[in-house]
Amino acid sequence: MSLEVQVTVDAEDPGALAAFWATALGYVVQAPPPPFSSWDEALEAWGVPAGRRNDASAAVDPDDRGPRLFFQRVPEGKTAKNRVHLDLRAAPGLTGEERMAALETEAARLVGHGATRLLRVDPEPPLIGGNIVMADPEGNEFCLD
Secondary structure, three states: OOOOOEEEEEEOOHHHHHHHHHHHHOOEEOOOOOOOOOHHHHHHHOOOOHHHOOOEEEEEOOOOOOOEEEEEEOOOOOOOOOOOOEEEOOOOOOOHHHHHHHHHHHHHHHHOOOOEEEEEEOOEOOOEOOEEEEEOOOOOEEEEO
């Protein structure tokens, strides 16, 4: 049996969060099924009321290698630290200042797209290579590693 992995994220604004993570990961917001040219067109045709058209969205790997990220609207906001989070491998194979410089560059890019920088953890060889803890636009923590 073969299973595919999908990561599901609760959200206030699924469309905006899908767009952020698509940008962060080099993914794309999932396109609507044929023959529709937009999700709004598809949802209109399916009779989905305008107020429910942002109840879900997804970001997908255009190369079909990584997991699909599915964002679903929930009524409550985030209240505590994530128990599971994504690590974005922004500096694989790099060490020391070269590693931290690459992480800083990626952190600045993501802040420009709505992320928040939370904490820098400097390298402590041999166990800690250094990372930057970030939050997406809705406060979900993730690490640049």
